[in-house]
Amino acid sequence: MNETTESTVFQFCPNCKSAQINSENGHKHLCNHCQFEYFHNTASAVGAIICCEDEMLFTVRAQDPHRGRLDLPGGFVDHNESLEAALTRELKEELDVTIDNWQYFYSGANTYFYKGVLYHTCDVVFVCQLFHKPLLTADVAEITEFKWLKFDEIDCENIAFASLRKAVQKLLKQTIE
Ligand SMILES: [Zn+2]
Numbered sequence: 001m002n003e004t005t006e007s008t009v010f011q012f013c014p015n016c017k018s019a020q021i022n023s024e025n026g027h028k029h030l031c032n033h034c035q036f037e038y039f040h041n042t043a044s045a046v047g048a049i050i051c052c053e054d055e056m057l058f059t060v061r062a063q064d065p066h067r068g069r070l071d072l073p074g075g076f077v078d079h080n081e082s083l084e085a086a087l088t089r090e091l092k093e094e095l096d097v098t099i100d101n102w103q104y105f106y107s108g109a110n111t112y113f114y115k116g117v118l119y120h121t122c123d124v125v126f127v128c129q130l131f132h133k134p135l136l137t138a139d140v141a142e143i144t145e146f147k148w149l150k151f152d153e154i155d156c157e158n159i160a161f162a163s164l165r166k167a168v169q170k171l172l173k174q175t176i177e
Contacts, residue, residue, distance in 0.1 A: 045121040046087045047074035047164050052130045059143040066160035096137040102126035108163030125167040
């Protein structure tokens with residue numbers, strides 16, 4: 001299975017257990033037996049581009065999908081949470097640091113294949129410019145390590161998700177110009 005595989009969220013209707021449940025593009029699921037309907041809607045996710053002088057902060061993924069590849073700090077937005085609050089929470093969880101001065105930078109569609117289910121996300125990237133590198137502690141359950149990479153050392157092809165890769169490329173392009 002790869003990222004582009006459209007998964008079947010339900011093999012049987014969760015309401016009446018009928019096998020007559022159909023999915024349209026993995027988004028709308030309709031039971032032809034009891035008319036139960038479920039929309040597997042696009043999930044919000046956030047990512048942080050944190051820069052200090054000529055360096056950018058990356059994490060290395062500890063889990064699939066894309067274990068071992070570069071990532072930006074961030075993750076899925078919880079219920080009843082703003083994008084900025086989600087990012088601040090994720091930074092605290094992943095790196096034990098409090099950062100809350102975010103500026104919107106970029107958004108892009110993405111897919112996330114996890115345990116047989118394909119999630120479509122809209123990844124929203126915020127930037128934060130720091131003047132001093134903060135003390136960071138990696139949560140090894142989520143990330144194996146963090147890395148400050150100089151702008152000219154960043155291998156964009158090693159960034160796990162296409163949307164985040166595009167955001168980093170956009171920022172690097174602006175920095176050069
Ligand atoms: Zn049903």
